[in-house]
Amino acid sequence: MFLKLFRKPRASSGHSRKEPADYIAAYRATGDLAVLGELYEQHMDLVYAVCFNYLRDEDEAKDAVMNLFEQLVTDLRKHDVQQFGPWLHSVARNYCLMQLRKMQAHPKAALVTGTGADLDDEPIMQLSADDADKSELEEDLTTMEACLKTLPHEQQTCLTLFYLDHKTYTEVAELTGYDLKQVKSYLQNGRRNLKICMRK
Structure with a gap:
C-alpha cells in the first residue's frame, strides 16, 4: 500500500500503542507524514469498508482510500x-457521497434514478458511472x-x-x-407513464 512510503520501521518495544490524539498532536506539530501514515494505517480497513459500501467497486474504493489520506x-x-475514528468515518462517507453526486451530475439524474420512499421505486432508466459521459445517456435524457x-x-x-x-x-x-394526495398520485402515475413511453 502507498502508505509504506511514509511509514517508519517499527521498533520492537514494550511501549503501549499511542492514542489517535497523540498521533494528531505530533503530526500537527511536525508535519511528519510518517506519523500521519501510521495513524491512518490503523484505520484503513474501516475506510475501505465505508468506501466500498458506497461505491460498490473495488478499484474505486482503493482510489478513495488514497485520496482520503x-x-x-x-x-x-x-x-x-x-474523536478521530467517528470523524474519519464521517469524512469517508461524505467523500463517497460527493463522488456519487459527481457520477450523477446531470440535472435530470434524480428523476432518472431515484424516487421518494412512498413512490414507485423502480428507476425510469439505469444511470451508471460508466454511462455518465456517453452520448447514449444524452440520447436517453432527450427521449425522457x-x-x-x-x-x-x-403529471408533467x-x-x-x-x-x-x-x-x-x-x-x-x-x-x-392540488392537495397532497393528488400530488403524490400525479407523481406516481407520471413516473409510470414516463417509463412506459420510454420503453416504446
Whole structure:
C-alpha cells in the first residue's frame, strides 16, 4: 500500500500503542507524514469498508482510500479533531457521497434514478458511472424530456417541480393548488407513464 512510503520501521518495544490524539498532536506539530501514515494505517480497513459500501467497486474504493489520506494531510491541520475514528468515518462517507453526486451530475439524474420512499421505486432508466459521459445517456435524457411533454399537464407539472426543481410535496401542492394526495398520485402515475413511453 502507498502508505509504506511514509511509514517508519517499527521498533520492537514494550511501549503501549499511542492514542489517535497523540498521533494528531505530533503530526500537527511536525508535519511528519510518517506519523500521519501510521495513524491512518490503523484505520484503513474501516475506510475501505465505508468506501466500498458506497461505491460498490473495488478499484474505486482503493482510489478513495488514497485520496482520503491526501485530504487528511490538510484537514488535520485545519480541524481540531477530538474523536478521530467517528470523524474519519464521517469524512469517508461524505467523500463517497460527493463522488456519487459527481457520477450523477446531470440535472435530470434524480428523476432518472431515484424516487421518494412512498413512490414507485423502480428507476425510469439505469444511470451508471460508466454511462455518465456517453452520448447514449444524452440520447436517453432527450427521449425522457420528449416523453415528459406527452404526459397530462398535472403529471408533467408535478414531476418537473418535484424532481427537477427539487420542491417538496408541500411546496408542489402550494404552487399547483392540488392537495397532497393528488400530488403524490400525479407523481406516481407520471413516473409510470414516463417509463412506459420510454420503453416504446
